[in-house]
Amino acid sequence: VYKPIFQNKLPIPPEKSPKYTYTNQTTGAQIDYYEFEIKEFESQIYPNLKPAKLVGYDGVSPGPTIRVKRGRESVVRFVNKAKLATSVHLHGSYSRAPFDGWAEDLTEPGSYKDYYYPNKQSARTLWYHDHAVSQTAVNAYFGQAGFYILEDGAENALGLPKGSYDLALALASKQYNSDGTLFSPAAERDSLWGDVIHVNGQPWPYHSVEPRKYRLRFLDTSVSRAFKLTFETDDNKKIPFHVIASDAGLLPKPVQSDNLEISMAERWELVVDFSAYAGKNITVKNARDVQADEDYNSTNKVMRFVVGNTVSNTENNNLPSTLRNVPLPPNKSGVDRQFKLERSNGEWQINDVTFADVNNRILAKPPRGAVEVWEFSTGGGWSHPIHVHLVDFQVIYRKGSRDGVLPYEKEALKDVVLLGKSETVRVIARFAPWDGVYMFHCHNLIHEDHDMMAAFNVTSLGD
Ligand code: C2O
Ligand code: CU
Numbered sequence: 001v002y003k004p005i006f007q008n009k010l011p012i013p014p015e016k017s018p019k020y021t022y023t024n025q026t027t028g029a030q031i032d033y034y035e036f037e038i039k040e041f042e043s044q045i046y047p048n049l050k051p052a053k054l055v056g057y058d059g060v061s062p063g064p065t066i067r068v069k070r071g072r073e074s075v076v077r078f079v080n081k082a083k084l085a086t087s088v089h090l091h092g093s094y095s096r097a098p099f100d101g102w103a104e105d106l107t108e109p110g111s112y113k114d115y116y117y118p119n120k121q122s123a124r125t126l127w128y129h130d131h132a133v134s135q136t137a138v139n140a141y142f143g144q145a146g147f148y149i150l151e152d153g154a155e156n157a158l159g160l161p162k163g164s165y166d167l168a169l170a171l172a173s174k175q176y177n178s179d180g181t182l183f184s185p186a187a188e189r190d191s192l193w194g195d196v197i198h199v200n201g202q203p204w205p206y207h208s209v210e211p212r213k214y215r216l217r218f219l220d221t222s223v224s225r226a227f228k229l230t231f232e233t234d235d236n237k238k239i240p241f242h243v244i245a246s247d248a249g250l251l252p253k254p255v256q257s258d259n260l261e262i263s264m265a266e267r268w269e270l271v272v273d274f275s276a277y278a279g280k281n282i283t284v285k286n287a288r289d290v291q292a293d294e295d296y297n298s299t300n301k302v303m304r305f306v307v308g309n310t311v312s313n314t315e316n317n318n319l320p321s322t323l324r325n326v327p328l329p330p331n332k333s334g335v336d337r338q339f340k341l342e343r344s345n346g347e348w349q350i351n352d353v354t355f356a357d358v359n360n361r362i363l364a365k366p367p368r369g370a371v372e373v374w375e376f377s378t379g380g381g382w383s384h385p386i387h388v389h390l391v392d393f394q395v396i397y398r399k400g401s402r403d404g405v406l407p408y409e410k411e412a413l414k415d416v417v418l419l420g421k422s423e424t425v426r427v428i429a430r431f432a433p434w435d436g437v438y439m440f441h442c443h444n445l446i447h448e449d450h451d452m453m454a455a456f457n458v459t460s461l462g463d
Contacts (some may be wrong), residue, residue: 002046002196002203006304010207011200013146013168016064024073031073034066038144039081045203049180055082056143061201062170063128063146068119070152079112084139085132090148091265092126092247092415093117094390097436103133103355103453123155124249125168125217125267133355137185137223137445145170145221155250159318161215161271168217171302172198173225188446189346191224193289195296199303206304210311211278213319216270218262223445226263226385226418228288229302231272234281242319245269248392248413250323255408259287263385263418265443271319277307326411328394329371329428336372337364341384341419341442341452348442348452355453364456366431377424384447387416389438390458393429400424416443431458
């Protein structure tokens with residue numbers, strides 16, 4: 001059992017600088033060139049046991065944060081110095097298909113691949129992570145995940161918290177062997193819940209904050225665990241906060257809430273105002289899937305903010321009442337395509353297809369530019385966070401174990417939606433800007449690997 005809860009500092013991932021910059025001769029844009037090595041490293045989680053052997057981008061996890069300005073382009077070389085093949089997906093980017101981390105586009109140990117990213121989308125919190133076929137769970141869980149933050153002028157002008165007041169927080173739930181090494185998800189076929197909650201690679205950390213506003217960019221990198229987060233005082237009072245952004249950037253306006261549901265691969269950004277809590281603790285707790293088992297006795301806790309008494313910088317302490325005009329897809333009635341997510345013969349499937357079924361796995365051919373409504377449903381006792389590559393979608397319908405769209409989901413653009421147990425969810429998206437074959441799948445990485453993943457082909461012709 002891990003003891004030092006809220007006693008270790010929150011790690012802040014290093015920021016990655018470009019190795020050099022050059023000019024794209026076609027577009028005239030500046031291209032920043034980055035280079036990463038995927039390699040092994042050790043992480044001492046339990047003080048008196050063996051270190052966990054991990055594999056990460058540049059030998060850290062989360063990987064170094066890339067911060068780019070909209071309008072600059074980037075080329076990122078990933079050199080595979082690890083033992084397993086890799087494929088890198090920049091989750092949240094409308095990358096061209098050859099640079100989207102197609103699961104079978106493997107970079108073998110000893111080789112490398114250069115990925116080109118356009119960075120033309122609006123400001124948002126993206127993340128890069130492994131997507132290698134059948135071993136994404138192992139690769140991502142052992143460390144291959146990092147933040148990629150796209151900034152733009154419109155967002156900068158809002159005066160939202162910046163610098164040390166803007167924190168990227170990668171949640172992860174893991175399980176360790178009794179010798180201190182990390183338990184592998186390789187043999188799992190259902191889920192890996194994990195009983196040790198990490199933020200930025202540290203179990204149950206604390207972070208000292210000033211009594212002012214902070215921007216918190218939450219990302220759930222867990223293999224299988226979704227969270228319902230609350231922020232609580234020492235006497236268990238929930239404090240309200242504002243949700244300001246989703247997977248694809250800012251909401252139209254801040255939405256006040258006292259809890260946040262976040263499932264695997266989702267990003268939700270909050271502004272939390274600590275100004276009324278000088279000298280106090282605010283603890284982030286979890287109310288979802290908390291197991292009664294003794295090993296799971298702390299899965300109801302996530303991290304702690306220790307609020308100091310002085311503010312060293314009062315700039316960028318704004319929370320404007322409007323944030324941006326969100327380019328939601330036009331309204332459309334009806335359902336264009338239906339997908340059933342079920343388990344059969346020990347495999348996780350979408351419309352009875354697995355990703356290994358290469359002749360049948362292209363399940364949709366949306367004409368490029370078309371606006372379509374996709375419906376996902378599941379009947380069983382499982383929930384599935386569905387990720388559609390390439391597009392930003394709006395969640396327009398939910399029925400089943402939960403009814404209705406969450407208040408902060410309503411006008412958000414997203415690329416992952418949690419399909420809860422026995423739910424039907426509809427999303428609407430414009431299938432653009434490029435032609436190409438892209439994946440969509442469950443982001444419970446065990447389900448994704450075995451083998452709840454399919455593809456769609458955006459074509460000029462359509463089908
Ligand atoms: Cu976050 Cu297809 O992945
Ligand atoms: Cu699933």
